[in-house]
Amino acid sequence: MAEVGFMHRNYSKQRGVVLIVALVFLIALTAVVAALMQNTTSDIKMSGASEDKMVATQAAISAIDEVIYNQVAPGKTNVFARTISVNNFPNNNQADLLPATKSGATASVDIANNEFKLEADCPHTRAASSVQIFTCNVLNVQVTRQxxxxxxSEVEVNSGVAQQLLK
Structure with missing residues (x-):
């Protein structure tokens, strides 16, 4: 009989030890879960920022297409066909380049790789001219979107345009 009472008393002490061990495991598990939730929050923020950059890049590419269309569309003033001079390039006039745009982008057109502002020969094409009737404005169209x-942050998209001109 005495042995039964002794075992019962030992069982009572074990319940206290089990409670303490369970609390230690619970605290450790809570710390692990908190760390994982912190990583998940960071992942969500990073994926949101990546999506914002992708949307801004697509808007800037669309704005490049819009600038080119606005210059070559019928009835528009073609900034690409202007003579090379200090007054014509660089052109940052948003009313000429991106009228009524909703992309939030700004555009500029400048002469590409032509420090002395000389009329350049055209790049090689299928419809080449052997008698040098054509010259080209080789331009850089740049769109920036924040x-x-x-x-x-800002994203910048560049596009090259070669506009043929008659001499």
Missing amino acids: YGRGNS
Whole structure:
């Protein structure tokens, strides 16, 4: 009989030890879960920022297409066909380049790789001219769009255009 009472008393002490061990495991498990939730929050923020950049890049590419269309569309003033001079290039006039745009982008057109502002020969094409009737304005169209929290980041897209001109 005495042995039964002794075992009962030992069982009572074991319940306290089990409670303490369970609390230690619970605290450790809570710390692991908190760390995983912190990583998940960071992943969500990073994927949101990546999506914002992708949307801004697509908007800038669309703005490049819009600038080119606005110059070559019938009835429009073609900035690409202007003579090379200090007054014509660089052109940052948003009313000429991106009228009524909703992309939030800004555009500029400048002469590409022509420091002395000379009329250049055209790049090689299928419809080449052997008698040098054509010259070309080789231009760089640049579109910049801001994005992110407080527009703190920006994406820049460049496109090259060669506009043929008669001499």
